[in-house]
Amino acid sequence: MKQRHAQRQKWWWWTLMGVILVVLLASASGSSPTEGNSDDRLFAIAAQIKCVQCVGESVAGSAAPIALQFRSEISKQMKQGRTNDEILNFFAERYEGVLLTPPSTGVGSLVWVIPVIVVAAAALLLVESLRVRRSRGPAQQPSSEDESLVQTALAQRQSGAQEDATVSTDDS
Amino acid sequence: MNRALGLTGLILALGGSLLAIAVILTGLKRSRPDLMRMGRAYSFVVLLGAALSVFAMQRAFIQRDYTLKYVAEHGSSTTPALFNVASMWSALEGSILLWGLILAGYLVVVAHKFRKRLDDSLVAWALITMFSVCVFFFGLMLTAANPFQGNLPLPGFDGPGPNPLLQNHILMAFHPPMLYLGYVGFTVPFAFAIAALVTGRVGEGWLVETRRWTLFAWGFLTAGIILGAWWSYEVLGWGGYWGWDPVENASLLPWLTGTAYLHSVMVQERRGMLRVWNLSLLCATFSLTILGTFLTRSGVVASVHAFSAGSVGPILLGFFALVVAVSVGLIGWRGDRLRSVGHIDSPLSREGAFLANNVVFAAFAFVVLLGTVFPLVIEATTGDTLSVGPPYFSRMTMPIGLTLLLLMAVAPVLPWRKASGELLRERLWWPAWTALGAVLVAVMLGATGVAPLLAFGLGGFAAGSALRQIALATKRLGWRGFVGRTNGGMVVHLGVIMIGVALAASMSFMSQGEFTLKEGETARVAGHTLQYLNSSTLDKPNRVELLARIKVDGQSVYAPKLNRYRQSGQTIPTPSVKASLRDDIMMSITTAPTESDPSLGLRVVVQPMVTWLWIGGLIMVIGTILSLFPGRRRNPLDAVSAAAPIEKITA
Numbered sequence: 039m040k041q042r043h044a045q046r047q048k049w050w051w052w053t054l055m056g057v058i059l060v061v062l063l064a065s066a067s068g069s070s071p072t073e074g075n076s077d078d079r080l081f082a083i084a085a086q087i088k089c090v091q092c093v094g095e096s097v098a099g100s101a102a103p104i105a106l107q108f109r110s111e112i113s114k115q116m117k118q119g120r121t122n123d124e125i126l127n128f129f130a131e132r133y134e135g136v137l138l139t140p141p142s143t144g145v146g147s148l149v150w151v152i153p154v155i156v157v158a159a160a161a162l163l164l165v166e167s168l169r170v171r172r173s174r175g176p177a178q179q180p181s182s183e184d185e186s187l188v189q190t191a192l193a194q195r196q197s198g199a200q201e202d203a204t205v206s207t208d209d210s
Numbered sequence: 211m212n213r214a215l216g217l218t219g220l221i222l223a224l225g226g227s228l229l230a231i232a233v234i235l236t237g238l239k240r241s242r243p244d245l246m247r248m249g250r251a252y253s254f255v256v257l258l259g260a261a262l263s264v265f266a267m268q269r270a271f272i273q274r275d276y277t278l279k280y281v282a283e284h285g286s287s288t289t290p291a292l293f294n295v296a297s298m299w300s301a302l303e304g305s306i307l308l309w310g311l312i313l314a315g316y317l318v319v320v321a322h323k324f325r326k327r328l329d330d331s332l333v334a335w336a337l338i339t340m341f342s343v344c345v346f347f348f349g350l351m352l353t354a355a356n357p358f359q360g361n362l363p364l365p366g367f368d369g370p371g372p373n374p375l376l377q378n379h380i381l382m383a384f385h386p387p388m389l390y391l392g393y394v395g396f397t398v399p400f401a402f403a404i405a406a407l408v409t410g411r412v413g414e415g416w417l418v419e420t421r422r423w424t425l426f427a428w429g430f431l432t433a434g435i436i437l438g439a440w441w442s443y444e445v446l447g448w449g450g451y452w453g454w455d456p457v458e459n460a461s462l463l464p465w466l467t468g469t470a471y472l473h474s475v476m477v478q479e480r481r482g483m484l485r486v487w488n489l490s491l492l493c494a495t496f497s498l499t500i501l502g503t504f505l506t507r508s509g510v511v512a513s514v515h516a517f518s519a520g521s522v523g524p525i526l527l528g529f530f531a532l533v534v535a536v537s538v539g540l541i542g543w544r545g546d547r548l549r550s551v552g553h554i555d556s557p558l559s560r561e562g563a564f565l566a567n568n569v570v571f572a573a574f575a576f577v578v579l580l581g582t583v584f585p586l587v588i589e590a591t592t593g594d595t596l597s598v599g600p601p602y603f604s605r606m607t608m609p610i611g612l613t614l615l616l617l618m619a620v621a622p623v624l625p626w627r628k629a630s631g632e633l634l635r636e637r638l639w640w641p642a643w644t645a646l647g648a649v650l651v652a653v654m655l656g657a658t659g660v661a662p663l664l665a666f667g668l669g670g671f672a673a674g675s676a677l678r679q680i681a682l683a684t685k686r687l688g689w690r691g692f693v694g695r696t697n698g699g700m701v702v703h704l705g706v707i708m709i710g711v712a713l714a715a716s717m718s719f720m721s722q723g724e725f726t727l728k729e730g731e732t733a734r735v736a737g738h739t740l741q742y743l744n745s746s747t748l749d750k751p752n753r754v755e756l757l758a759r760i761k762v763d764g765q766s767v768y769a770p771k772l773n774r775y776r777q778s779g780q781t782i783p784t785p786s787v788k789a790s791l792r793d794d795i796m797m798s799i800t801t802a803p804t805e806s807d808p809s810l811g812l813r814v815v816v817q818p819m820v821t822w823l824w825i826g827g828l829i830m831v832i833g834t835i836l837s838l839f840p841g842r843r844r845n846p847l848d849a850v851s852a853a854a855p856i857e858k859i860t861a
Contacts (some may be wrong), residue, residue: 055646059667062649066658077723093282094455096599099448101783101800101813109724138599140584146596150583153606157573163567168554204457 083112083122087129088136096138214273214360216266223259223314224348227254227341227669233336234341241499249337250328253314253321258345260314263307267298267357276363280304285320286371286777288752298385300372302507303357308387309503310347317344320398321691333415335405336398343397344528355507356523359413360570370777371752378773378782381441389434390463393426393499396464400496402491407540412481412547413479417488421475422838425491425695429470429834436827440820445813447785447798449720449815451823454603460502463575467495468689470571477561480626486541489786493537500530507583556628563621570613576604601745604717608661615710618703619645621673641674644705648673653854655825665714676700679704698837705833708826714817722815724800730810736816739763739796745803745810752776756802758810762788770812772799793818 097108108129110194111161115125130137140146230252237245269275271294276282285294296303317340324333351357376382399420399788406416438461443451452458472492478484543779554561581598587595621636635827648661648670657663679700684691692695721736732741743759756772770786785798794817801811 042604052642054643059646059649062646062653062665063667066216066653067660068661078721080724081722086599086601088599094453096453099446099450099453101447101798106800134595135595138597139601140596140598141443145592149580149598149602150606151578153577154575156576157569160569160572168557171759176246 055061080116082107083125084109086126086138088138090133090136212266212270212273213358213360214797216263217421219262220348220351220358222258222262223256223310224345224352226255226259227344227348230256230341230666231338231345234338237332238331246334247328249334250325252341252747253317255382257314257318257861260311264298264311265697267304267307268295269635271297272296274369276367276369276807277361279359279361280357282361282363282369284372286752287368288777289371289377289827292380293450294370296383297372300376303351303355304385306351306355308346309346309394310351312390312694313344313347313397316394316398317341330773332402332411335408336401339404340397350525354525356671365840372777373771374775374780374782375445379441379445381437381444385437385441386444387508388430388437392427392431392434393464393502395423395430395475396495396499398423398427399492403492404536404540406486407489410544410547412485412544413723414482416476420518423839424468424472425834428472431461431465432834433827433831435465436824440824443820445783447796448690448782449722449817451820454581454600456582457506459578460505461851463502463578464495464498465492465698466571466578467498468577468828470493470568473564481561483553483561484809486545489541489548492535496531497537497637500526500533516780538854558624558629560621560624560626563617563624567617567621570610570617574607574610577601577610589677611710612664612668615665615672615707618672618707619668622675622679622700637678640678641671641847643687644674646673659718661715666711668709673704673707676703685740693839695837698833698839700747701833701836702830705764705826705829708822708829712819712826716817720817721814722813724810725812726815731815733812735814738816739832740797742810742812743767756799758799760786760797760812769798770797770799773804790820791821794820
């Protein structure tokens with residue numbers, strides 16, 4: 039038991055684990071092409087375009103005729119050798135608000151920026167409030183009233199008189 | 211007849227609620243316990259009224275009573291019996307009626323459960339809050355969203371039936387009631403939070419009272435969301451189970467704040483901290499259910515779920531604003547009593563981890579809320595149209611999800627107050643190996659990409675941590691090691707981890723294709739062979755079904771369908787899924803073969819591990835049930851943490 043405990047504290051075990059993990063992640067970091075005659079790229083592009091005549095569906099998810107048209111247009115442009123961005127821009131120029139990814143420039147980019155700022159601010163505030171609290175030192179000393187409460191409770195417990203373990207701490 | 215019966219029920223429920231508020235308030239003011247105890251009787255009146263209305267509506271649907279506008283618009287003589295029952299909640303007014311019934315049900319259970327303490331001002335104010343919510347909803351049904359509006363049908367008139375999408379799958383009968391049991395259930399802890407603020411008894415007492423109610427509501431909301439995802443997957447036919455649709459987001463938002471609350475409440479119980487935060491989370495959860503209803507019912511957002519517009523929107527938005535104003539006002543008013551008694555000693559402690567959990571969940575909720583309302587705000591301010599869709603949500607929530615997995619691994623092994631590095635190395639030894647094992651297995655199965663592998667590794671880490679906790683508890687307590695909040699919570703964690711891993715796998719390694727096949731031809735997707743055998747048509751009372759037979763991997767035959775509904779003329783595919791623990795093959799017909807072109811348009815989506823989403827959901831529900839059972843009662847005098855840094859306790 040003690041040996042095992044010591045083993046878990048050895049740094050080289052943990053380093054070994056880390057090394058294996060990094061090697062595994064590095065070895066599998068590239069993506070492999072999927073086999074078969076599937077249309078993964080087509081649908082990956084289609085998933086970023088809103089189906090303009092449907093409600094709340096993407097061109098990839100809809101079975102509406104317009105979605106089928108869009109998909110055949112994407113497929114046509116893919117065969118012409120156009121890149122994903124070129125194809126997406128093609129649709130963005132023709133239909134307003136058709137891209138499901140909000141823009142990274144202009145007013146629309148706020149949707150990306152605001153969460154980062156808010157979360158960073160919240161985290162900073164939290165760290166700061168923790169630091170202030172801790173520098174204030176330990177909580178107030180227990181009053182004699184508190185101590186007598188503790189004593190009564192301990193005495194009750196020793197005499198086995200306590201029947202229910204839940205305490206209501208209502209400060210009414 | 212049905213109309214009169216339904217309206218009577220609504221008036222009865224509204225009147226009962228109004229009277230109850232008046233009577234309890236008078237009882238409080240004049241210190242008359244006898245008046246305060248009458249709340250229970252009034253709760254039965256409200257339930258009776260709600261039940262009467264629902265009975266009338268169901269009867270109208272069964273009798274195809276088209277003198278009711280709602281039945282004329284959403285009923286049909288050809289709707290099968292089960293979906294006829296579910297037709298009630300297939301549109302705006304009827305779904306609010308279901309809401310009212312569930313609310314009345316919770317009201318009666320609360321009044322009954324606290325029957326011996328009805329003269330306690332805390333319980334009295336909680337009941338007043340619940341009756342007020344009843345007044346709002348039953349009032350809404352008697353004004354802007356009346357399900358019992360009259361109609362003069364022409365002779366021989368037959369209704370169109372509910373939206374075809376909603377009568378396509380049996381889950382439609384269960385998903386909305388489950389979701390509503392969750393949504394409405396959060397009214398109970400909210401009512402007690404308001405009562406605690408009004409009476410000034412803002413200590414930990416009210417928390418203990420509402421702990422199980424919150425867990426109960428949360429469990430139903432979880433089940434409702436998972437069933438909704440399952441329904442989308444089975445019905446929509448493109449392999450999607452979550453589309454970041456505004457209405458789905460609306461159900462996720464209260465779930466996120468509710469989950470944050472379930473965790474942070476433990477910090478308050480143990481250490482007396484985070485009082486304002488917990489009250490705010492409960493009020494936020496309840497307000498978000500109202501906001502969700504607003505988003506769904508008012509037609510401000512386009513969504514597959516959204517119901518028709520009406521004057522309901524402004525009213526719901528007004529109620530939402532009222533709830534927020536009252537909550538913020540009360541918390542501000544009681545601010546002096548809400549100061550916490552304890553403080554956090556070290557960030558590396560259980561309470562520190564819960565705090566981190568809350569920051570992450572709050573960030574999650576914020577991102578979802580922002581993404582949902584952002585297009586509305588931009589359109590209202592600049593007039594521009596832009597979309598915030600799944601690509602945005604996936605990119606923003608992925609780091610949040612990974613952080614949550616990491617927290618799930620570390621937090622359960624942390625002690626309260628303070629942890630040392632040595633202790634962490636000791637307790638995280640096995641979880642670290644399971645993490646490594648998970649990555650190894652994933653790589654051996656051919657997984658690639660840093661993000662999914664990170665998800666699998668962290669999933670293994672968190673699972674190891676949860677299993678370690680359960681193993682220690684069962685070793686000590688036997689089968690009781692599974693019950694109680696802490697141990698049940700670990701079972702819930704296991705379910706969440708399964709869902710997380712399944713999400714990462716199915717999204718990262720999805721493979722799909724669209725094919726045009728003549729009889730006998732085959733298509734290949736992700737190593738699976740699909741052969742189109744033949745097709746046939748079937749006449750059903752409400753629709754014509756086209757059925758195509760597809761032989762999968764040379765073995766079993768699956769039959770995706772294409773339904774054309776007679777009444778509405780809509781064409782809705784019914785996909786067929788070959789599900790297994792390894793991967794799911796979804797087949798969906800895009801175009802039907804015709805005389806001139808006998809080839810079939812077939813969409814095939816192959817996704818790994820989708821089944822684990824549903825298994826994970828089931829485990830989450832089981833874990834919640836286990837958490838509801840009382841665990842081993844901790845003696846409050848037993849030390850659970852390192853000694854407090856108080857110099858002396860004099861005897």
